[in-house]
Amino acid sequence: MATVSLKSPEGKWIMSSAILASAMAFIDSTALNVVLPSLQQSLGASGADLFWILNAYLLMLAALILIGGSLGDQLGRKRVFMIGIFIFIAGSAACGLASSVVLLILFRIIQGVGGALMIPGSLSLISASIDEKERGKAIGTWSAITTVVTVGGPILGGALGDAGLWRYIFFINVPIGVIALIILAFKVKESRDTDGGRAVDYPGAVTIALGLAMLTFGFLRIPAVGLSHWQVYSSLIAGVLLLIAFVTIQAKSKHPMMPLTLFSNLTFSGANLLTFFLYAGLGAGMLFLSLNLVQVQGYDQLQSGLTFLPFTILMVSVARFAGALADKYGPRLLLIGGPATAGLGLLILSFVKQTNGPGDYWTTFFPGVIVFGLGMSFTVAPLTATVMGSVSDHFSGTASGVNNAITRIANVFANAIFGALAVVFFSSALEQQLKHTTLPVNQRKEIMAVAQNLGNAKVPASIRAGDKAAVAEAFHLSFINAYGNILRVSAGLGFLAALMAFIFIKNSAVKKDNSG
Structure with a gap:
């Protein structure tokens, strides 16, 4: 495909669409950490739930981001980029409407699929479309602007979280994505590799996604059921075996998503x-x-x-x-x-x-x-x-x-690992704190039962008014202990x-x- 100058109208449209789409992903990731406390309170999410909300997106991104670029080369970079943006904004809108933790995790998976097609698409479109002598400057411009935009993520997230509008962290992606799609549809030409010789490593993508998911599930179940529970050890073993299978697939594949020769x-x-x-x-x-x-x-x-x-x-x-x-x-x-x-x-x-x-x-x-x-x-x-x-x-x-x-x-x-460790550290510290109280054993068990909520743990209703302040203080000290260890x-x-x-x-x- 013929390349264009960075200063030409088409070059500017390519840069605008790439920066808008990337900004969505970067703002979303940096802002979400800040609104997690609001989200946790609103949906009644446990500590483990928070890590699944983060990981559902990251799992799909990690598994599919390498084949996202390959699909663009084969099917058309603009087309795959647009499909990625559409899936991402659809997933974002669904996340904003989610009424439960389970639905939010499901919709975050959809976001991750969109992100895996969208994030590599932005840079590959720039690399394939902008003149070679200006390509470094174009990528530098993309990097600088998206970094500056990312600065606003935590601040925007904090402002929306304080206003009780944490859902708008997801909704804000919709107009940004729609503008990017309109620019791509009407102002940017298609780009693809003409040799068509590179296949997509679907077995590798499926294997690494399942392997990471099993390891994540295993680690996040440890605080609830213990390390010796069959759900934990079977998940961890399955995860390790799947990652070994992934390495084997990469070694034997003609078109691996992660060429082992590089290592x-x-x-x-x-x-x-x-x-x-x-x-x-x-x-x-x-x-x-x-x-x-x-x-x-x-x-x-x-x-x-x-x-x-x-x-x-x-x-x-x-x-x-x-x-x-x-x-x-x-x-x-x-x-x-x-x-x-x-x-x-x-x-x-x-x-x-x-x-x-x-x-x-x-x-x-x-x-x-x-x-x-x-x-x-x-x-x-x-x-x-x-x-x-x-x-x-x-x-x-x-x-x-x-x-x-x-x-x-x-x-x-x-x-996954720090999520499990945090609950272990928090529970251990809380148990020590409760030893210094006169609370009966049954009430201590009630308090320990909410430890998986970490910093959002609430004093059980059965605790006497005179003891509630001491229990709340124990929660705070236990979280600070866990935070320090992490x-x-x-x-x-x-x-x-x-x-x-x-x-x-x-x-x-x-x-x-x-x-x-």
């Missing part, structure tokens, strides 16, 4: 291990910080969203400088120091106990957020450069897709990510011409 490059493997550990820690840390601020520390949801603003400002302002440093000196030192600094930030945040609310923010949470933000800011651009530059140009798109999928898989594992484990993952860079990443293995 023979130690720098590429190290970059993806770093990605997995760092983004697992990032996802868990940001989620539990959001829940802590609103459910325990007395922040409203808008204030909670604003606490992440320094982090995002650092990401926007420092990332370009970090990319330039990686170009000049190589990414190795940045990929050791960045994740280690991010881990240090999470460690600092883990020691914050009960505060007096937003007035204490600058002396409690702010230092950790700044250190964490600096670490991530010096990591993201060099990491992308390493992933793209460690393989031949022919595989750069596939390498980027693999790394994107691993980011999503890391989030799935983080939500963030310390998250910090450990940051340090582990730095170790992966130290062991595997070599500057000599990264092409400089691909790292900008």
